[in-house]
Amino acid sequence: xxxxxxxxxxxxxxxxxxxxxxxxxxxxxxxxxxxxxxxxxxxxxxxxxxxxxxxxxxxxxxxxxxxxxxxxxxxxxxxxxxxxxxxxxxxxxxxxxxxxxxxxxxxxxxxxxxxxxxxxxxxxxxxxxxxxxxxxxxxxxxxxxxxxxxxxxxxxxxxxxxxxxxxxxxxxxxxxxxxxxxxxxxxxxxxxxxxxxxxxxxxxxxxxxxxxxxxxxxxxxxxxxxxxxxxxxx
Numbered sequence: 001x002x003x004x005x006x007x008x009x010x011x012x013x014x015x016x017x018x019x020x021x022x023x024x025x026x027x028x029x030x031x032x033x034x035x036x037x038x039x040x041x042x043x044x045x046x047x048x049x050x051x052x053x054x055x056x057x058x059x060x061x062x063x064x065x066x067x068x069x070x071x072x073x074x075x076x077x078x079x080x081x082x083x084x085x086x087x088x089x090x091x092x093x094x095x096x097x098x099x100x101x102x103x104x105x106x107x108x109x110x111x112x113x114x115x116x117x118x119x120x121x122x123x124x125x126x127x128x129x130x131x132x133x134x135x136x137x138x139x140x141x142x143x144x145x146x147x148x149x150x151x152x153x154x155x156x157x158x159x160x161x162x163x164x165x166x167x168x169x170x171x172x173x174x175x176x177x178x179x180x181x182x183x184x185x186x187x188x189x190x191x192x193x194x195x196x197x198x199x200x201x202x203x204x205x206x207x208x209x210x211x212x213x214x215x216x217x218x219x220x221x222x223x224x225x226x227x228x229x230x231x232x233x234x
Contacts, residue, residue, distance in 0.1 A: 004032040004098065004155075009048075009071035011039040013089035015120075016198065017023030017145060018048050020089055025054055027098040035060050037075035045089075062073045069173045072150070073166050082157045086174065091115075092196040101195060109185030110155040112178065115197040122196070129197060130189070137189055139182040143221055149176025151195060159185055160180035167227040171220040179228055 006024055024034065036059045038046055049059055060078065062071050072086065083105055085098075093188035097113070104111045114135070117126040126132045142148060153174060159219060162184060163177050170176045181187050212220070 001031060002083060002102070003081035004028060004083045004085060004102075005079035006032070006034045006085045006087050007072065007075035007079055008034065008036045008087045008089055009039065009068055009075055010036055010041060010045050010089045011071070012041045012043045012045060014041075014044040014048055014142065016051065016090035017045055020025040020091060020093075021049070021052055021054075021057070021086065023095075024087065025052075025056065027093065027095070028056060032056060032118040033058060033079075034079060035075045035078050036060070036203070037071045037078070039066055039071045069166050069170070072173050073164065076160060076164060079157065079160075080206065083154065084157055084160075085154040088151040090198050090200065091151050092198065093120065093195070094194050097194040100190070100192075104188055105154060105156060107186075108188040108220060109159055110153065110178070110181040110187045111190055111192040112187065113152045113154075113194040114192055115149075115152050115195045118196045118198055120198055120200040125199065128193065130191060135189060137182070137187055139179060142175075142178060142182065143225060146175045146178070147189075148174050150174030150177075151197060151198070153177065162231065167231070169223045170227055171224060175224060176227070180231065183228070 034057045036049060036057060038059060039062045049057060051169040062074050064070055066073060101111050114128055116124060117129055118124050133147050134145065159181055163180050166173050166176060229230065
């Protein structure tokens with residue numbers, strides 16, 4: 001029987017986490033799960049999650065590598081579903097996200113869907129992240145200009161056999177996952193928005209916002225490529 005694991009990394013997300021979870025849970029079956037790894041939040045994030053009182057939600061506090069990469073890795077290690085969805089704590093899923101994505105995962109290893117970029121007041125900043133980013137498949141294209149944002153990704157659990165563990169010297173986990181599946185699996189870019197991608201100035205990743213300096217950009221790509229080559233040789 002198919003089972004979905006939604007993996008969420010949280011940190012001080014009290015302003016957003018309830019709305020996000022309430023957009024996710026109605027789309028899941030009783031057999032599915034929401035795996036939350038919290039990076040030692042100091043606000044009311046964990047209290048708010050507990051008040052939702054849904055048995056499908058499983059929470060642990062991250063005691064290993066901190067930051068988004070390590071926090072997501074801990075969530076992925078606990079996932080028991082054969083289909084895995086990555087989710088940020090501060091976005092909103094469209095009501096048909098799971099239904100559409102599950103149909104596409106039957107024939108692909110990883111689905112990347114488009115998203116509508118909004119601010120925290122739900123004002124649309126960009127109707128299409130794909131159009132904003134010039135998104136398309138291809139290893140070299142996405143090494144140069146990454147479109148693999150985790151909140152828009154879902155994949156078969158089998159890919160974890162080659163994407164985990166996450167290397168120490170990579171910029172972000174979602175970029176790493178996308179590039180490896182570009183080489184070893186079958187990806188599909190779905191061109192309709194399936195989430196509202198909320199940008200509020202305190203996001204863990206600046207994707208879609210002001211970028212890094214040239215030196216940092218070159219360094220990020222060098223170490224990403226180096227680690228991909230190392231992993232493919234294993």
